Amino acid sequence: MIAIAVAFAIACFGLGLLMNLWRIVKGPNSADRILALDTMVINVIALLVLYGIRNGTEMYFEAAMLVAMVGFVSTVAYCRFVLRGDIIE
Amino acid sequence: MEIVIASSIATLTAGGVYLILRLRAFAVILGLALLSYAVNLFIFSSGGLTVDEPPILHGDGIAGYTDPLPQALVLTAIVISFGMTAVLVMVSLGAYLERGNDKLDIHEDEDALSGEPDAQ
Amino acid sequence: MNWIIAPVLLPALLAPLIGYVMRHDITLARIASVAGTLLLAGIATGLLISASSGETEVYFLGDWAAPFGIVLVLDRLSAMMVFLTAVLAVLVVIHAVATGWDNKGRHFHALFQFQLMGICGAFLTGDAFNLFVFFEVLLIASYGLMIHSGGKERLQAGLQYVVMNLAGSTLFLFALGTLYASVGTLNIADLAVRVAEIPPEEAGLVRVAAMLLMVVFAIKAALFPLQFWLPASYANAPAPVAALFAIMTKVGAYAIIRIHTVVFGPDMPALDGMIGDWLFPAAIVTIALGGIGVLGARRLMPLAGFSVVGSMGTLMVAVAVFTPEATTAALYYLVHSTLAAAALFLVADLVITRRGTDNLQAMPVTVQNGLFSALFFGAAIAVAGMPPLSGFLGKLLILDTIRQPDLIVWAWVAVLTGSLLTIVGFARAGSMLFWKSTAEPVPDLPEGTVPPPAARAMEVMPALTALLLLGLLAVLAGPTTNYLEATSVQLFERSDYIGAVLGTGEEG
Amino acid sequence: MDQIAEILVTFCLVIAGIFGLVGSFGLLKLRDTMQRLHAPTKATTLGVGGVLVASMIYFYFIEGSLSFHELLITLFLFLTAPVSANFIAKTLLIEKKGKIALPETDGKKGWATNDSPPNVADSIQG
Amino acid sequence: MLKRLIPHPLLSISLVLVWLMLVNHYSLGNLILGAILGVLVPALTGPYWPNQARVRRPLKVIEYILVVLWDIVVANVQVAMIILFKRNADLKTCWVVVPMELTSPEAITVLAGTITMTPGTVSAMLSADASEILVHCLHTDDPEGTRDDIKNRYERRLKEIFQ
Amino acid sequence: MNDGGNLLLIIALLPFIGALIPGVMIRAGRNACATFAAVPPALALAILLVHAPTVFSGGVVQTQIDWLPQLGLSASFFLDGLGFLFACMILGVGLLIILYARFYLSGEDPMGQFYTYLLLFQGAMLGIVLSDNILLLLIFWELTSLSSFLLIGYWKHLPEGRQGARMALAVTGAGGLAMIGGMLILGNIVGSYNLTDILQQGELIRSSDWYMPALILILLGAFTKSAQFPFHFWLPHAMAAPTPVSAYLHSATMVKAGIFLMARMWPVLSGTEAWFYIVASVGLFTMVMAACIAIFRNDLKSLLAFSTVSHLGFLTFLLGLGTEAAATAAVFHIIVHLTFKAALFMSAGIIDHEAHTRDIRRLGGLRTLMPVTFVIASLAALSMAGIPLTNGFLTKELMLEEAAHTVWAGNQYLVPIAATLGALLSAAYSFRFIAHVFFGPVRDDYPHKPHDPGFGMWASPALLVVLVMVIGLFPFVAEPIVDVAASAVTGASIHTHLAIWHGLTPALYMSLTAVVGGLIVLALYSPLSRGWAALPRPEAKVIFDGLVESIAALARRITEGLHNGAMTRYLAIFVFATVLLGFAAWQGGGMAQVNRPNLPIPPMAAVGWLLLIAGTLSVVLLHRQRFRALVVIGIIGLMVSAAFVYLSAPDLALTQISVETVTIMLLLLALHYMPKDTPIESGMFRRVRDGVIAIGAGAGVGLLSYAFMRRDIDTISDYFLANSYKGGGGHNVVNVVLVDFRGYDTYGEIIVLGIAGLIIFALMEALLSGPAGKRLRNMDFSDDLSRDRHPLMMVVSTRLMLPIATMVGVYIFLRGHNEPGGGFVAGLVIAIALLMQYMASGFAWTQARQRIEYHAMIGFGVVIAGLTGCAAFLWGLPFLTSTFGYVHWDPIEEFELASAMAFDLGVFLTVLGAVMLMLYSLSRIARHAGETVNTEPMDYDPSDRVRQTREES
Numbered sequence A: 001m002i003a004i005a006v007a008f009a010i011a012c013f014g015l016g017l018l019m020n021l022w023r024i025v026k027g028p029n030s031a032d033r034i035l036a037l038d039t040m041v042i043n044v045i046a047l048l049v050l051y052g053i054r055n056g057t058e059m060y061f062e063a064a065m066l067v068a069m070v071g072f073v074s075t076v077a078y079c080r081f082v083l084r085g086d087i088i089e
Numbered sequence B: 001m002e003i004v005i006a007s008s009i010a011t012l013t014a015g016g017v018y019l020i021l022r023l024r025a026f027a028v029i030l031g032l033a034l035l036s037y038a039v040n041l042f043i044f045s046s047g048g049l050t051v052d053e054p055p056i057l058h059g060d061g062i063a064g065y066t067d068p069l070p071q072a073l074v075l076t077a078i079v080i081s082f083g084m085t086a087v088l089v090m091v092s093l094g095a096y097l098e099r100g101n102d103k104l105d106i107h108e109d110e111d112a113l114s115g116e117p118d119a120q
Numbered sequence C: 001m002n003w004i005i006a007p008v009l010l011p012a013l014l015a016p017l018i019g020y021v022m023r024h025d026i027t028l029a030r031i032a033s034v035a036g037t038l039l040l041a042g043i044a045t046g047l048l049i050s051a052s053s054g055e056t057e058v059y060f061l062g063d064w065a066a067p068f069g070i071v072l073v074l075d076r077l078s079a080m081m082v083f084l085t086a087v088l089a090v091l092v093v094i095h096a097v098a099t100g101w102d103n104k105g106r107h108f109h110a111l112f113q114f115q116l117m118g119i120c121g122a123f124l125t126g127d128a129f130n131l132f133v134f135f136e137v138l139l140i141a142s143y144g145l146m147i148h149s150g151g152k153e154r155l156q157a158g159l160q161y162v163v164m165n166l167a168g169s170t171l172f173l174f175a176l177g178t179l180y181a182s183v184g185t186l187n188i189a190d191l192a193v194r195v196a197e198i199p200p201e202e203a204g205l206v207r208v209a210a211m212l213l214m215v216v217f218a219i220k221a222a223l224f225p226l227q228f229w230l231p232a233s234y235a236n237a238p239a240p241v242a243a244l245f246a247i248m249t250k251v252g253a254y255a256i257i258r259i260h261t262v263v264f265g266p267d268m269p270a271l272d273g274m275i276g277d278w279l280f281p282a283a284i285v286t287i288a289l290g291g292i293g294v295l296g297a298r299r300l301m302p303l304a305g306f307s308v309v310g311s312m313g314t315l316m317v318a319v320a321v322f323t324p325e326a327t328t329a330a331l332y333y334l335v336h337s338t339l340a341a342a343a344l345f346l347v348a349d350l351v352i353t354r355r356g357t358d359n360l361q362a363m364p365v366t367v368q369n370g371l372f373s374a375l376f377f378g379a380a381i382a383v384a385g386m387p388p389l390s391g392f393l394g395k396l397l398i399l400d401t402i403r404q405p406d407l408i409v410w411a412w413v414a415v416l417t418g419s420l421l422t423i424v425g426f427a428r429a430g431s432m433l434f435w436k437s438t439a440e441p442v443p444d445l446p447e448g449t450v451p452p453p454a455a456r457a458m459e460v461m462p463a464l465t466a467l468l469l470l471g472l473l474a475v476l477a478g479p480t481t482n483y484l485e486a487t488s489v490q491l492f493e494r495s496d497y498i499g500a501v502l503g504t505g506e507e508g
Numbered sequence D: 001m002d003q004i005a006e007i008l009v010t011f012c013l014v015i016a017g018i019f020g021l022v023g024s025f026g027l028l029k030l031r032d033t034m035q036r037l038h039a040p041t042k043a044t045t046l047g048v049g050g051v052l053v054a055s056m057i058y059f060y061f062i063e064g065s066l067s068f069h070e071l072l073i074t075l076f077l078f079l080t081a082p083v084s085a086n087f088i089a090k091t092l093l094i095e096k097k098g099k100i101a102l103p104e105t106d107g108k109k110g111w112a113t114n115d116s117p118p119n120v121a122d123s124i125q126g
Numbered sequence E: 001m002l003k004r005l006i007p008h009p010l011l012s013i014s015l016v017l018v019w020l021m022l023v024n025h026y027s028l029g030n031l032i033l034g035a036i037l038g039v040l041v042p043a044l045t046g047p048y049w050p051n052q053a054r055v056r057r058p059l060k061v062i063e064y065i066l067v068v069l070w071d072i073v074v075a076n077v078q079v080a081m082i083i084l085f086k087r088n089a090d091l092k093t094c095w096v097v098v099p100m101e102l103t104s105p106e107a108i109t110v111l112a113g114t115i116t117m118t119p120g121t122v123s124a125m126l127s128a129d130a131s132e133i134l135v136h137c138l139h140t141d142d143p144e145g146t147r148d149d150i151k152n153r154y155e156r157r158l159k160e161i162f163q
Numbered sequence F: 001m002n003d004g005g006n007l008l009l010i011i012a013l014l015p016f017i018g019a020l021i022p023g024v025m026i027r028a029g030r031n032a033c034a035t036f037a038a039v040p041p042a043l044a045l046a047i048l049l050v051h052a053p054t055v056f057s058g059g060v061v062q063t064q065i066d067w068l069p070q071l072g073l074s075a076s077f078f079l080d081g082l083g084f085l086f087a088c089m090i091l092g093v094g095l096l097i098i099l100y101a102r103f104y105l106s107g108e109d110p111m112g113q114f115y116t117y118l119l120l121f122q123g124a125m126l127g128i129v130l131s132d133n134i135l136l137l138l139i140f141w142e143l144t145s146l147s148s149f150l151l152i153g154y155w156k157h158l159p160e161g162r163q164g165a166r167m168a169l170a171v172t173g174a175g176g177l178a179m180i181g182g183m184l185i186l187g188n189i190v191g192s193y194n195l196t197d198i199l200q201q202g203e204l205i206r207s208s209d210w211y212m213p214a215l216i217l218i219l220l221g222a223f224t225k226s227a228q229f230p231f232h233f234w235l236p237h238a239m240a241a242p243t244p245v246s247a248y249l250h251s252a253t254m255v256k257a258g259i260f261l262m263a264r265m266w267p268v269l270s271g272t273e274a275w276f277y278i279v280a281s282v283g284l285f286t287m288v289m290a291a292c293i294a295i296f297r298n299d300l301k302s303l304l305a306f307s308t309v310s311h312l313g314f315l316t317f318l319l320g321l322g323t324e325a326a327a328t329a330a331v332f333h334i335i336v337h338l339t340f341k342a343a344l345f346m347s348a349g350i351i352d353h354e355a356h357t358r359d360i361r362r363l364g365g366l367r368t369l370m371p372v373t374f375v376i377a378s379l380a381a382l383s384m385a386g387i388p389l390t391n392g393f394l395t396k397e398l399m400l401e402e403a404a405h406t407v408w409a410g411n412q413y414l415v416p417i418a419a420t421l422g423a424l425l426s427a428a429y430s431f432r433f434i435a436h437v438f439f440g441p442v443r444d445d446y447p448h449k450p451h452d453p454g455f456g457m458w459a460s461p462a463l464l465v466v467l468v469m470v471i472g473l474f475p476f477v478a479e480p481i482v483d484v485a486a487s488a489v490t491g492a493s494i495h496t497h498l499a500i501w502h503g504l505t506p507a508l509y510m511s512l513t514a515v516v517g518g519l520i521v522l523a524l525y526s527p528l529s530r531g532w533a534a535l536p537r538p539e540a541k542v543i544f545d546g547l548v549e550s551i552a553a554l555a556r557r558i559t560e561g562l563h564n565g566a567m568t569r570y571l572a573i574f575v576f577a578t579v580l581l582g583f584a585a586w587q588g589g590g591m592a593q594v595n596r597p598n599l600p601i602p603p604m605a606a607v608g609w610l611l612l613i614a615g616t617l618s619v620v621l622l623h624r625q626r627f628r629a630l631v632v633i634g635i636i637g638l639m640v641s642a643a644f645v646y647l648s649a650p651d652l653a654l655t656q657i658s659v660e661t662v663t664i665m666l667l668l669l670a671l672h673y674m675p676k677d678t679p680i681e682s683g684m685f686r687r688v689r690d691g692v693i694a695i696g697a698g699a700g701v702g703l704l705s706y707a708f709m710r711r712d713i714d715t716i717s718d719y720f721l722a723n724s725y726k727g728g729g730g731h732n733v734v735n736v737v738l739v740d741f742r743g744y745d746t747y748g749e750i751i752v753l754g755i756a757g758l759i760i761f762a763l764m765e766a767l768l769s770g771p772a773g774k775r776l777r778n779m780d781f782s783d784d785l786s787r788d789r790h791p792l793m794m795v796v797s798t799r800l801m802l803p804i805a806t807m808v809g810v811y812i813f814l815r816g817h818n819e820p821g822g823g824f825v826a827g828l829v830i831a832i833a834l835l836m837q838y839m840a841s842g843f844a845w846t847q848a849r850q851r852i853e854y855h856a857m858i859g860f861g862v863v864i865a866g867l868t869g870c871a872a873f874l875w876g877l878p879f880l881t882s883t884f885g886y887v888h889w890d891p892i893e894e895f896e897l898a899s900a901m902a903f904d905l906g907v908f909l910t911v912l913g914a915v916m917l918m919l920y921s922l923s924r925i926a927r928h929a930g931e932t933v934n935t936e937p938m939d940y941d942p943s944d945r946v947r948q949t950r951e952e953s
Ligand code: NA
Pocket: B072, B075, B076, F738, F745, F746, F749
C-alpha cells in the first residue's frame, strides 16, 4: 500500500516538475522563472524524501536539507540581481 | 537507464560545444559549465551504473556497490572545474572592464576605449 | 624521508606562506621565493644524481600499494624534467626580481611557487588522473601568472588562454573517463600492463582514450592544429612568465613521451602505431607554421612565440618516431629548446622594457644597444638552432635518428626549411631592432622624461646564464646525451617501470 | 499498530502528492504572476510537509528509527519560503514597475521597493 | 560568567536540539558534542545578531504554531479548490494593506511569514518604515475582512509573544 | 692523441679565445687592441709552421676528442696539405688584415667589436679547413655564415650593410642547411662522419643510390658559399662591409670555403658525369658571366666582387673537370687569387679611404697622386689579367690548357671558347681597373684630395704583391705547397712542374687572344658600356629582395590569417579535430562483447531526463538573454544532482548542488557589471557549422559512454571497497578514496582552489588600480532599482539560519568519513551560510564582523593539509600516510579519530577561504563603483523607532 502511495506521490511531484519546467521556459517575467525554479527545488526535495522512503534509507536527507538551503540562497540571489544588480552590497 | 545517461551526456556536450563556439565570453562560460556537467556524468558512468546502492559500507560486504573511484574522480573534477570557472569568470570580467566588450576574439584594430556602447 | 616528494612539497608549503604570511612584504617574499627555488634546484640535483643510477624509484603516497594508491616515480626522465624545471625557475625568478616584474601585481611569488609545484608534480606522478590534477595546478597557476599585473591586451589574451585550456582540461577528463572505462585502472604502470593485454579486436575504447589523450597533450605542446592559442598567449604574458612557460609546452611533450611510450607504445597490439602516424604529420605542419610565423611576425613577442611553436614541431617530429634513438634526440632538443626559449623571452624583456614597445620597427636606440644586440644574437642563434649553441646539435641528432624511409624526406625538409625561415626571420628582426635603429635620429627627450635605465648586472645575468648553459649543453653534449640515451632506453624498457611500480608495491 | 501507521503514511503521501501537484498546476494555470506566487505555498506546506510527516511516521513505525531530519527540513522551509516569496514579489514589482497598480500606504513612507527607508531622525519628528 | 559564556541560552538550547536532530542518534557523546557546539556556534555567529528579540511568553508560541498549522490545512484546501475549479476570469484578486503595531523585526518577520505560508495570501513587501505590510489575496470578496483576520488571528498573538 | 694533435686543437681554438681579447683590450687603446688581436693568429701561425715539416713530408697530423659519440660527432682535427695551405692563408692574410684594419677603420668605428668578429670568423674558417669530422665541419661552416653576417653588417647604420648581411646570411645559411642534409647522407652511406673514413669510401659513395641527393645538397652548400651562379648575387652586396672584411672574407677565405669543400670532397664525389656536368658547367658559366658584369661595374669593390665571383667560377670549373691536373691547377690558383685579390681589395680600400669614393667614374689620374698604391694595385691587376711574369699568368695558362681539351656533351669547342672568353673578359676589367683609376688626367673634383697613405696601410697589400711577383717570376717556389695540397686533394702523389713557358701550346694562343681581346674591349669601353646599359638584364638584388619580401608577406598573410585572434575558430578547429581523430581511432579497433544488461528506466528518471534535455536546449536557445540562461541552468544543476542521488552517489549530489550554487553566485556578481544580453553576431552559416560540430561532439561522447556502460570490466575499485574500513577507517568509501587512497589528488585539488582565490584577488587589485577602475567609478547603477537593500525579513531569517547552517556544516564535516559529506561540502555549506549573511546585511557590515581573514584561511587550510601529510614522516612513512583509531572514554561511546580528518579540515578551511575570498574580491568592485557602504545590518529597524520615541518622551 505504501509502495503504491509513494509511487503516486512521486508521479505527482514528477508531473509537477514538468509543469515547473514549462513555466521556467515560458516565463514571461523573471519573477515567474525564479518562482518556478524555487518550486522545482521544493518538488525535488519532496522527491528526495520520497525516494528515501521507497528505499528505506535516510541517506538522502542531507541532500534534501542541502537542496533546501541552496535553493533558498539561489532564489534570493536571482531576485537580488533583478532588484539591485549587485547581489552582495 | 544507460541510454538516458548517454543521451544526457550527448545533449549536454552538444549544447556546451555549441555555446563555447559563440563569440562572447559569457556564452563560452555557460558552454563550459554545460561541458562540465557532461564530463562529470561521463566519468561517473565510466564505472558502470548502479541504482539503489550507495557506496557506504555496512559490515564488511563489498558486493554490489557503485564504483567509488569514478565518484572520487568526479568530485575532484567538480572542485577543480569550480576553481577554473571562478577564474574564468573573473578574467572575462576583467577583460570586459578593460576592453568595453566581452568578445572572445581579438581584433587587431579594436580600440578599447571607443568600444561598443554596451558597457552600460 | 624519501626526497621524491620534496619537489612538490617544498613549493606547496612555501607558496601559502608567501601568499598569506608575506603578502605585504615583497622583500620577504622575494627572499623566500628565491631561496625556495634555489633549494628546489638543490633537491632536483640530488634527485638527478640519484636517478642516474638507473634504478626506478617509486614513492607510494599514503603507503598504499600500487595501483590502488597514487605513486610518484623517479626515473631518469622525471628527474631530468624536474631538474630542468628547477634550473629554469632559478633563472626566471631572479629575472623577475631583478627587473621588478614580480612587484607589478599581487601574489607573483606565491603563484610562481604553485606553478613549480604543479610542474614538478606532473613530471613525477605515476598516475594518469593525478597527472590531470597537477596539470590543473600548473594551469591555474599559469593563468594567474599570465594575467599578472593586468592590462587590456594581457587580459584579453589571458581570457583566450584560459578558455582554450579549460576546453583542453574538459577533454582530458573525457579521455580519462574513457580510459578508466576501458581498462579499469589509472596507475600508469598498471595501465601499461592492462593495455598490452587488450586484443586489437576489442581495442576501440582504449584507442579512443589514447587518441584523446594525445590531443590533450598536443594542446599543451602546441601541435598543429592546436597551436593557435600559443603565440598570442606567450606574446602577451609578462616576459619572465613567458620564459617560465618554456617548460609548459614541454609538459605536453613529456606527457606524450611518457604515456604514449609506456602505456600506448607503438608495439602495443591495440594501438598499432596509430599515435605516431598522426603525430608525425602534425609535427611537420607545426614546424612550418612556426617558421612562417617567425618570418611573418610584426612584433617581437609573437615572433618569440612562433619560434616556440616551431621548436615544438621539431621536438615532436623526433618524439613521433617512438624509437629510443629518436627519443634521445628529442630529449636533448627538449632541454635545449626550453632554455633557448627562456633566454629569448628574457632578452626580449630587457629589450622591450627599454624600447617601450615590441613592434619590430626602427626606433632610436636607447641604452646598451651593443649588449642587447649581442644577447639577442645569442638567443636567436639558440632558437634558430645554429652553432655554437646546443640547438644545432639537437637538430643534427634529430635528423640523424630518423631512419624511416617514408619519414626522412618530410622530416629533413621540414626541419631544415623551418630553420631557414627562422634564421631569416630573426635576421630581419634583429637587423631592424639593433641595426636599423642606430640610423634613427635620437630625438631630444621632452622635459622631465627619464631615459630608460641601463640594465644592471642582475637583470642581464639570468639571460646570459641561459645562453651560457646552452653553450655548456653543447660542449657537454656527450655526457648529456649519455644520460639521455640511458633515459630513453629506460623509458622503452617498460618492464623496469612496471616492475618498480607494481612489483615491489606491497604495503608495509 | 503497523496497519494504522501504514494507512497514516499512505494518507499523508496521497495528500502530499495531490497538494504538490496542485501547487505546480497553479503555477501553470493562474493568470498573472502575483497569483502564481500563491501556488508554491501548497507544494511547500501540505506537499513537502505531508511527505515529511509520512516519512517520520514511516521510519518510526515501520523501520523503527525516530528521525528528526524531516523536522529540520520543515523548519528550514518554513523559515525560508516567505522570504523567497517576498523577494519574488518585489522582483515582479520592480520588473513591472508602474504597470501594476499598488494601493498607497497609509503612513509617510511608501513601499519598500519605491521609497528609501527613513532615517531615524525624521521618524522621531513624525 | 555563565551569561558571558552562553549569551543566548534559548538559541543554545535550540542548537543542541538541532544537533541531536541532525545526528539522529542520542548518546552522551553526542549530547556533549552538541552542548559544545551549542556554546561555540552562538559565540561565533553572535556578532551577526547584535540585538536579540526576547520571547516573553514561550507557551503562547505553541498556541500560535497550532493555530497557524490549522489555518494552513484549512486554507490549503480552499485554495486548492480555487485553483482546480475556479475559472481564472472569476478570480477576485486584490491587494490588502495591513497596518502593523508590531515593532520587533522578528515579530514582523513571523507575521509576514505566516501570511505567506497560509495559502490565499502572500505578503509582498513592507513599507519602507516597516509599519505596514502589503498583502496579496488570491481570491477574496472581502478585503477588509482578510485584513482584520490577519490582525486578530496573528498580529494580536504575536504582540503577546514579543511585546 | 699525439702532441701534434694537441697543438692542432690549440690552433683551432686560439682565434676563439682570441676573440675575447679585443673586448678587454680596447680600453687600452687602438694600437694595443690591434696588437693583441694579432697575437692569437700569430701564435697559431707559428704553431702551424711547426707542423710544416710533417705535412711537407706527406704526413698528416690528427687529433680526436669525443664530443657527441651518439651522433658520430667528434672534435676531430687533421692537418694535411690542403688544410695546411688554407690554414696558412687564413692566418697569414688574417694578420695582414688586422694590420690593415688598424689604419683603415676610423675613430668612430668600434674597433674592439671588429676584431672580435674578425677573430670569430677566423676561428670558424680555421675550423672548416682543419675538421676531420664532417659534422664538426658543418658547425664551423654555419659559424662562418654567422660571423660573416656580423662583419658584413658591421656598419649597421648603412642600409646596404644590413641588407647585404641579411642576404649573405640567407643565401649561405640556406646552402649550409642543404649541406647538412648532404653530409648526413654521406655519413649514413659510410657509417661514419669522420672525414678520413669518408675519404676512403669514394667507390661506395659514388655507387650509392643516395649519391645524387648527397651531391646536389653538398654542392648547394658549396655553390652558395662560393657565390656560384645562380647564387652569386649576394657577394657584390656583401661589399657594403668595411674593406678589410671584403679583402679577407670575399677574396681569401669565406668564399673559398665552398671551393675548399669541393676540393676536400673531390676524391669521393668527383669523377662522375654528374659531377662534371654540374660543377664544371656552373663554374664555367659563372666565370664568364661574372667577368662580363665586372667590366661594367663602376664601384671599385663591386668590380672586384664580380671578378671574385668569376675567379671562383674559374676554380669551380677546374675542380669540376675531375682530372688531377685540373685539380692541381685549382690548388695553385687558390694561392694566386688570394695574393692578387686581397691586394686589390686593400688597394681599393686605400683609394676609398683617401679619395672618399670608390666610383671609377669619379677617379682617374691617381697614378701621380698615389704612386705607391698605383704600383701595388697595377701589379695585382696585371696578375688578375693573367699577364706573363705575374702569378696570375701561370694559373690562367694551366686553366686554359685544361679547357683546351675538354669535351662538353660531345662538343670540343664549347669549353675552350668559353674559357678563352672568360680570360678575355678578365683581362678587360683588369685593364679597366688600371686605366680608369690611375691613368688619365688628374682631376680637380675628387671628393677628397688623395695621396698615398702611411706605411701601415699599404704594407699588407705590398707584401702580397711581392708574393704575386715572386711566384710569377719564380714559379718553383710555390711547387712544394702546391704539390702537397694537390696531393691531399686528389689523393694521388702530385709532383708539378710550374713554369712560365710551356711552349707553343693551345693555351698560349688562347691566352694571347684573351689579352689582346681585353685591350680591345678597353678601347671600346664607352660604346660597349652604353650598349650594356641599354641591355635589359635581371637585377639579382631586386629579384632576391622581391622574393624575400613576397615570401615574408606571404608568411605574414598566412600567419595573420591563421592566428588572427579568432578564438572561436581555434576552438571549432579543436573540437572538429578531436571528433575526427577520436573517430579515426575508434575505426581501427573493435568493441568487446556487451556483457551488461541495461537498467530499466523508471518514469521518474524519464522525467528527470526530459527536464535535463529541455533545460540544456533552453540554455542554448536562451543564452543571449544572460540572466534567463543563468536561471535555466539551475534546472540542469538540480537534475544532475538528482541523477547522482538516483545513481547512488550522494556525495556527488551534495557537492554538485553546492558548487553549482556558488558558481551561479559568482556569475551573478560578474554579470552585474557586464552586458545583460548577447547580441546576435553569427550568421546562419556559422550557426549551422557550429551546430554540426556540436552535434558531432555530442554524438561522439554519447556513443562512447553508451559503449562503455554496456560492458563490465575488472577495475581496481574492489580494493577500495575491501580496504576502506579496514585500512582507511571509514565506511564512506568515496570519502576514504578522497582523503586517503587518493588524498594526494585532493591535496592538489584544494591547491587549485586556493590558487583560484589568489588569482581572483590579485586580478581584482590589478583591475581596480588600472583604467578599468576608472571605468567602474563612472558606472551608474542607480536606475530603476529597488530601494531596499537589506530587507528586514531577510536579515531576521538569516540570523536564525546562520547558526543552524553552521551546525549542519559541522555535522556534514564530521560524518563525512562514514556517511556522505566531508570537508569539501562542509566548507561550501558554511560558505553559503556566510554568503546569506553577506546578502542579507550587506558586505561592509558583515565584513566588519568577520574575524578571520580569508587569505589566512586558505593558507592555513593548505598548510594543515600539507602538514598532516608530512606528519607521517615522523614515523618514516610516506607523505599522506593516514592513521586512525577508536577512542573509548566511559561513559561516552566509542568514537573514531582519524588523521584523515585533520586533512579534511585542511580541505574545509581552504574551500571556505577560497570561496569567500572570491566573493569578497568580486564584491569589492561594487564599493569601487561608488556604492555607499551600510553601517546598519538592515535598512530600517522598526524597534529603533520605539526606542527613540520612548527616549523622546
Ligand atoms: Na578529490
